[in-house]
């Protein structure tokens with residue numbers, strides 16, 4: 001049982017970049033840390049000592065520190081969210097590392113996610129994808145009783161598996177092409193699988209896929225995205241999205257009378 | 260009646276007040292709505308639902324959040340569920356019962372009229388969320404499933420696995436983004452409110468700082484809505500997200516908005532204890548664990564044997580012993596206080612002796628490992644990930660932590676603060692939970708405020724302003740506010756002290772936890788009233804904030820937030836000191852029954868304490884809003 005905390009010494013090689021257009025560089029620091037600490041608490045401590053020594057702390061983002069808000073996310077030794085499966089950066093603990101390890105920390109690297117500073121990146125394109133159709137049109141007050149439309153439990157559960165996406169962008173960062181397929185597919189899958197989402201299904205799919213393509217690279221079926229996903233969103237949703245996109249192309253034209 | 264705090268509760272029967280009020284309010288006709296600009300700060304459940312709905316109605320809305328995306332607001336982290344008086348389970352629930360339970364649960368310190376309205380609109384929330392595609396749990400017939408939560412005697416809680424908050428927020432966020440696409444809502448993310456601007460006693464806008472470029476910008480509007488969440492992080496360690504803070508509410512307070520009941524804070528009994536000094540936040544373990552886990556501590560003080568080596572007859576199942584009827588299922592405040600008592604008495608467990616055991620061995624022996632894992636598997640995994648211990652083999656260690664703040668900006672029945680045109684919704688206001696919030700009722704309140712209450716009441720306030728433009732941002736009230744923000748930022752960067760912002764935040768948190776935590780007493784509170792300003796003074800002289808104001812600078816952001824926490828903490832101490840009774844989350848050692856339960860003083864304290872800012876260094880003024888209970892009889896809670 002690992003009840004007893006151990007202190008380990010790690011070498012941190014961390015990316016520093018002053019602003020979006022500045023050149024970046026790696027900085028190396030030593031940090032002694034308890035194996036009970038979380039990875040981000042290790043960075044907190046490092047920042048505290050940098051501040052004490054008169055060096056600006058490393059900018060990195062986090063909020064809930066429970067793996068649900070999707071704010072955190074860095075590359076740890078080349079992997080989005082680090083070595084532990086189904087784990088966001090904030091849930092990773094130092095007991096996953098050993099004394100003497102070198103840990104390389106970089107921002108999520110993707111053309112769609114420009115660096116803001118150090119480890120913080122701009123993931124706003126994900127919001128643009130939602131804006132283009134990731135909703136069900138229902139004005140407040142217009143809804144009928146919730147139990148009027150039963151939803152088969154299986155459909156509901158499957159929609160939920162997609163809806164579990166926390167929008168962290170690790171899928172994009174893990175992909176060699178910086179593709180946004182897994183995120184978009186999760187969002188489309190969530191709504192398209194529910195009876196409530198049917199009216200806008202085809203328009204939604206076409207709009208969201210095409211907005212995604214404006215910002216992100218194309219998918220060549222590497223599967224790295226699902227591997228890196230802290231919520232283990234399945235690649236099946238990408239297949240589902242692709243099928244719906246093809247259908248949408250046909251149906252949307254039919255809807256506008258173009259056959 | 261004190262003119263500052265006229266609650267404007269409509270006359271009539273409790274069940275008809277809201278209906279009548281909706282009818283008697285002024286309306287803004289559809290074509291006039293676009294002539295009004297409304298600022299909504301915060302895009303959690305309360306803010307996102309409000310901004311989306313106001314946009315749908317045709318108002319011109321500007322929504323602000325300091326997060327990079329609205330979906331990241333702290334609401335996302337809620338696990339357990341959301342209450343609604345749907346009575347789908349046919350087990351005797353009703354609007355009246357939800358109303359009654361909420362008033363009682365709040366230990367008779369909330370406004371009856373507000374609570375009744377909340378219970379009334381609760382049913383619409385579920386309809387709205389379901390229509391948006393929120394995947395609530397369903398049964399095999401495809402209908403919505405409910406569970407009982409937090410000791411409620413009916414099953415009225417709707418849930419979405421352990422992610423109710425995330426699913427509801429995605430619903431509200433998607434409605435918001437639909438309005439962004441439609442052009443009715445202008446979204447400003449990574450924009451932090453740093454001042455509320457008023458002119459002639461009326462709110463006319465805000466000043467924000469772009470967290471990436473550092474640019475400070477004025478925004479004007481006909482009305483300003485604060486949906487900026489709670490202040491639990493005043494304790495430094497809490498279950499709140501790292502960035503939750505009181506700054507928006509506090510700056511409004513400094514501009515004249517009253518702050519109500521700041522001492523009402525909720526400490527949740529089942530969190531993972533801190534493991535070391537570097538601990539950055541605490542993690543909540545769902546309350547549902549108390550349905551099957553048994554809570555105990557070793558009878559011997561400082562017993563450092565492993566849990567398994569302590570024989571049955573040397574264990575103290577203190578909740579079962581003291582409360583035979585409710586046992587491990589006593590309400591949150593009772594469970595929390597009792598944990599503190601045993602730990603303070605030296606019975607704490609774990610490496611830092613700062614926890615109590617929550618033991619599943621009996622349940623596993625009774626129901627089998629599979630049954631327990633099916634119920635709690637994800638929670639057990641989460642526990643193991645954080646502590647490195649396997650709760651199937653060794654009991655969990657838990658300890659109470661700050662979770663929710665019932666206090667907040669004072670608002671009237673229309674959710675308007677005493678400052679005209681300034682509204683507060685969600686956890687940021689003080690309204691519906693009295694001295695203690697029931698489980699699964701915060702999500703309900705945030706969405707009730709945002710979807711179904713504010714969109715009506717704000718029209719009433721706006722109707723009179725038809726034809727007037729917002730105050731131009733070139734007005735001196737704005738230029739002065741901007742100069743103030745820039746000055747403050749310059750001052751932080753020039754202080755050049757020796758210790759980090761976090762260092763002082765942690766110190767402050769310790770003071771607040773020790774003196775204004777689970778149990779409070781006169782001496783401790785008086786100490787806090789002197790110690791907090793002293794530490795604050797040191798903070799302002801000796802904090803070290805590096806970098807510049809025109810880039811992303813997280814220390815600079817935190818510096819201002821922690822400064823506001825200092826001022827709030829002092830007010831919490833004063834509020835707790837003056838409330839010479841125990842009620843809900845506010846427990847004064849001096850006021851307890853012979854059995855050690857909270858002893859209210861209804862004669863002298865059945866009121867809201869609403870505090871007025873009287874300037875830097877001055878003692879704030881306490882106003883009272885009397886509470887009347889015409890529909891629920893006041894009684895002493897008992898769980899024996």
Ligand SMILES: Cc1cc2nc3c(=O)[nH]c(=O)nc-3n(C[C@H](O)[C@H](O)[C@H](O)COP(=O)(O)OP(=O)(O)OC[C@H]3O[C@@H](n4cnc5c(N)ncnc54)[C@H](O)[C@@H]3O)c2cc1C
Nearest residue numbers: 301302303304305334337339340452488685686699701702
């Ligand atoms: C771990 C946990 C579990 C919980 N579980 C439940 C549950 O099961 N059921 C339940 O009912 N309740 C639960 N709660 C409580 C509930 O989640 C919150 O009370 C509720 O979500 C608050 O919503 P809100 O919209 O008022 O504020 P928040 O969600 O906190 O949103 C605040 C918003 O304001 C913005 N903001 C704040 N200050 C500024 C500023 N100065 N400038 C710009 N933007 C600003 C933020 O960016 C954010 O968008 C839980 C709480 C915690 C901590």
Ligand code: FES
Nearest residue numbers: 063065070072090
């Ligand atoms: S900080 Fe919220 S998911 Fe990591």
